[in-house]
Amino acid sequence: METLPLKGREIVVGVTGGIAAYKAVEVVRRLKKLGAGVHVVMTREATEFVTELTFREISGQQVAQDMWEKAPQYHVEHIALARLAELVLVVPATANILAKAAAGLADDLLSTTLLATKAQVYYAPAMNTGMWENPATQANLAVLRQRGARIIEPASGALACDATGKGRLPEPVAIAEEILSYFQKGQRLRGRKVLVTAGGTEEPLDPVRFLGNRSTGRMGYALAEAAARAGAEAVLVSGPTALADPVNVRVIRVRTALEMQRAVQAEADADAVIGAAAVADYRPAEVAEQKIKKNDGELTLRLVRNPDILAGLGAEKRRGQVLVGFAAETESIAEYARRKLEKKNLDFIVANDVSQADAGFGVPTNRVQIFYRDGRREQQPLMEKQALAGLILERVADCLADK
Numbered sequence: 001m002e003t004l005p006l007k008g009r010e011i012v013v014g015v016t017g018g019i020a021a022y023k024a025v026e027v028v029r030r031l032k033k034l035g036a037g038v039h040v041v042m043t044r045e046a047t048e049f050v051t052e053l054t055f056r057e058i059s060g061q062q063v064a065q066d067m068w069e070k071a072p073q074y075h076v077e078h079i080a081l082a083r084l085a086e087l088v089l090v091v092p093a094t095a096n097i098l099a100k101a102a103a104g105l106a107d108d109l110l111s112t113t114l115l116a117t118k119a120q121v122y123y124a125p126a127m128n129t130g131m132w133e134n135p136a137t138q139a140n141l142a143v144l145r146q147r148g149a150r151i152i153e154p155a156s157g158a159l160a161c162d163a164t165g166k167g168r169l170p171e172p173v174a175i176a177e178e179i180l181s182y183f184q185k186g187q188r189l190r191g192r193k194v195l196v197t198a199g200g201t202e203e204p205l206d207p208v209r210f211l212g213n214r215s216t217g218r219m220g221y222a223l224a225e226a227a228a229r230a231g232a233e234a235v236l237v238s239g240p241t242a243l244a245d246p247v248n249v250r251v252i253r254v255r256t257a258l259e260m261q262r263a264v265q266a267e268a269d270a271d272a273v274i275g276a277a278a279v280a281d282y283r284p285a286e287v288a289e290q291k292i293k294k295n296d297g298e299l300t301l302r303l304v305r306n307p308d309i310l311a312g313l314g315a316e317k318r319r320g321q322v323l324v325g326f327a328a329e330t331e332s333i334a335e336y337a338r339r340k341l342e343k344k345n346l347d348f349i350v351a352n353d354v355s356q357a358d359a360g361f362g363v364p365t366n367r368v369q370i371f372y373r374d375g376r377r378e379q380q381p382l383m384e385k386q387a388l389a390g391l392i393l394e395r396v397a398d399c400l401a402d403k
């Protein structure tokens, strides 16, 4: 599977009215090629330099321009764009937009989006040297930097106004690289392979019935997604779920515990394996070929043990490999979790009390304790499964770094 480094990222590109606006077309093209979803906002002045049609064709998205559009692309467009953006890049950024952003003015779609967004903002200024060096511009830049914005410094060279000096927009390739490196920083699992299991298994009784459990796959899918975000080659072995494949994750769908074991073993060269699946410990000894008919008496099912997938990996643990398990418990949590940690030869185990309404199966949140080999115990507060997944992947990266 080809993994595009910015796949799943949403970037808003603000284009303002400077001669370098034509270079923004190439920036948008490159970000798109890296896999990002690119949403262009143009100021009225920008449209004097490049047409909206050009950006629409290159980005593959409607271009936003007007606060008062009759049929806007989004409901309350500036807020929608501000929320959607993981990063806002203003390219080229004129002295005027820098001044407006520093002052907190919001008199068009781009300045309003800049005021409303909580995303990281990058400005790529381009202007005449005199405007760049003007203390007003430098003071505005200082204010924006102090508030967390990042400035892609202009280059020196020949300017459109026949002068030579600082103020040229850097080459589009350099701007796209800067944005790429922002997303890749902190990717502690770059070059690593992380295998995650998720969901419950289904153990068939006959062609229409199975033994299953209440796992929805949410926890495991969040883990696989977090692994991919941290730069890992992420592989997800998933039992049947209603969830869509996460972005940048290779998904292998299975049904039974035996199928899950086979898929996990085929991918076991991973640097880290996280077992979030609720694997059936038993399966029916026989699977009836035809639908089992009811009769007046009782029905007795004979169950046989399924293999313990994680314990199997633990028994043949690879050098430097990190193994992480989950423990779904309803009582004596610490005792049972520590027992599983030892028995399955894990590096740490994440224990959730599945008797609580806001933790464990099905719900979007979880509350866990993490038990480590050296006896440490970490109690985590209630949080979204996505946030917990990020935290667990940080712990995985710590363990890998220690080995």
Ligand code: PMT
Pocket: 197, 198, 199, 200, 214, 215, 216, 217, 218, 219, 220, 257, 275, 276, 277, 278, 279, 280, 281, 306, 307, 308, 309, 310, 311, 324, 325, 326, 327, 328, 329, 340, 352, 354, 360, 361, 362, 363
């Ligand atoms: O999917 P969600 O609805 O989001 O719910 C999340 C969850 C509750 C399923 C998840 O947080 C969780 O606790 N997963 C593990 C559930 C479980 O089966 O726990 P266990 O205590 O029975 O198993 C311990 C560990 O061994 C687990 O990592 C499990 O994947 C693994 N195991 C268990 C049995 C088996 N035959 N093979 C295994 O590999």
